[in-house]
Amino acid sequence: MRITMNNIYGSIINNLDKLADDMHTLNETISSGRKYTTLSDDPVSLISALEIRSIIDETEQYERNVDHGILWADNAEIALRQTDEVISRAREIAVQMANATESEATRASAAIEVGHLIEQIVALGNSQVAGEYIFSGQKTNVAPFTYDSIAGTVTYNGDENDIDIWVGRNNSATINKNGKDAFMDDDETSNLFTYLIDLKEALEGNDVSGIQDSLGSLSDAADYINEKVADFGAKYNKLDMKKYIYAELELSNTERLSDIEDTDLAEAILNLQTKEVAYQAALTAASKVMQLSLVDFLR
């Protein structure tokens, strides 16, 4: 081919341009830490990266939801466990006071203690998490239990609705039990509160057989409270397991994302060095070619 000035200078410019462009791209991948900086660099990888990022975000949200569920389940379990302890104390009192040797006065003072115990359980039933009553169904702004010590009644003010949260795609979990179920075993006429009120009244009335009756009924109450404790324990474990799975999932997806998105520094730097050498070589060659001219030899 006949080589003209345009050929020589045109190809020098083109080649230097191309090498400079390549170096610029490599430099950008290194300095940004990303394999691609625009959509068109690698659209296919970008779509999978977007999907993975969505999954990571979603997983983080589910983890947060699960944490919220765990908080509720944990608090409910603690409240019920403490209720069980209070019941034990009430039973101790009942056992002691059922003894024929106890005087009327002791029984009267025991009645006052039972009254306190009822108040304690009502307070436990009115447990709150971040300002929300956890045993009042969906009426989380209403204290579920009120104790009228004069009338001798405990009323449930909440509703019987469940509170659900998403703990996964198409996977919801109920995080509460309404107070009527948890503390009253769905029976408003004979339950933990009526048993305790019966005990209190029996103590006040110095009624030994009444005290003995309440021993049996309180043991029934302790049984169902323990059942509920176990229920919440199961809820807690299920959520905890999910949390563990999500943590793993998040980690592995983050790794996948990094594989797709992040620059392999060693490789990129090596490539940049290769380009640098090529660029220098091109510059040297260009300066040689540019110096060569017949004009210089004509004196």
Place this chain on the structure above:
Amino acid sequence: MSGVNAVLSIARTALLTQQMAIEVTSHNVANVNTPGYSRQQLVMEPNNSTTIGLGEIGTGVQGQAIIQYHDKFMTAKVNQQVSTMTGFEAKKSSMAVVETLFNETTDGGLNELLGQFWAAWHDLGNNPSGKAERATLVGRAELLVDHLQGLYSDLMRLSTDMDINLDAGIEEINSLTGQIADLNVQIIAADHGVGAANDLRDKRDYVVQQLAELMDINYFEIGSGAYTIMSNSGHILVETDKSWDLELNGGQVYWISSTGAEVEISSGDVQGGKLGGWLAVKQEIIPDVLDKVNDLAESFIREVNSQHSQGIGLVPFTTVTGAYASSDSTEEIGTSDSGLPFYDVVQDGSFNLWLYDSNGDVIGGAANNIAIDADVGGTTLDALATAIDGISGIDASVSGGKLTISIDTGEEATAVGFGFSDDTSSVLTALGINTFFDGYDAGSIAINSVITDNTDNIAAGTIDSTTGDYSLGDNENALALADLQIQEVDIGGQSATLDDYYNSLVGEIGITARGYNSGYDFSRNMVNQLGQLRDSVSGVSLDEEMTKLIQYQQAYSAAAKLIQSSDEMMQTLLSAK
């Protein structure tokens, strides 16, 4: 004739011809960097010989022609590729702007904002009565709304930018075709021998290449030496001394015929050159992306609103006005005549309107069930307002095409608030009552002012469909809204989740941009290679010219020597005694 004079005469032709050759070489050297210049060469031939007794004797040298080293075929090829290249270049640079709008490789993209919006509903589900959660939700929705509006206005701006480009481009095209017609005239006038007007031709070819950068053209040289130039679709742009103009009118490009008739030129007629690229960007690429963004926004608004309108906020409404205005409240809500943007979601069905007294109890112990007939001849907005207004304790009216419902504040006032549930007709979505968003596409999307005025109106809970009770801890509607993230919905006629639809839009944009980038790279390489081939024929090589210079110089010196010799011969003769 022969003799000393003949030698002198031969020497003279040699001297003049070599000098002319040096001039042509100088011209080449001078134009080594002139774009479009084709190197020239003086073709020499021996002068006519004369007959003497012995036969023919030469009489010296003469210049036959100054020829141009020019490859017409290669030039046409280069021009064709130049059109392709600049077409891709225009598309590529516009697409680069679109790409940055949808750049999801960095933080803050729509994908992330959508994710945060859904996450905010989850968080509200965890604490349905939380003020902070509500504020966060509105804040994230605002970011999303801003982003969608930004996409819309940036795409529209890009479209207007194209008009500016087209305007300037068309002006340049008209000026170039005018120049070519002028050059045609000059070339015809200057053409006395074969290819005499070399430099004018170079100039014209260069102008033609500039024209090819702007649009794809077909051209040929007619017998007189003039170029006839046509657009790709056959509209004549230049013929001998006449040129035809293009015109931009209302964002459309027209070709003006000799009779003054305007013929529309679309992106199908002009495919290459910057003009073709700009037309494609304006008429195909931007509308396509914008349609998809609008479809996404429309579905997003529709789905969120239709779920949101099923719920209730922390407190019942005392008054609420629809976000969407009907252009004619006497027309059926479920038909396009109503002028409602979401008229098509309305179907036969009903919704419950619950009234609450000051104790929070349901007035009348049951809901007011309001039936909607979506078909022609069915419920009109006026009829709906009348039906609601007929319920004791509540007022309803239509003003400016928008339905307003409020509690009756008169003497018989019993209700202090109201709420909605179980809307099977979607009429609330269509009217924008108890909805989260206002607007119907990416340009008009906004948060319903009912929500921004009071975040208590974010409907996280639902009204119990049998008892009419609602509670602050109810998160059912928030959960249903959060779940929209993974639901497949109808978007622009296809079924996809909102996230997936957007992701695939981003992917499409990336792939299109990549296509243009590689198209540009490829055609640029082609232009370079063909250009090298053309330059290899037409370009000037200084080394070559220097060599020739010396060659001609030597010949010139030799010719001068001839004159000297003949002079000496003459002296010899004259001094003979």
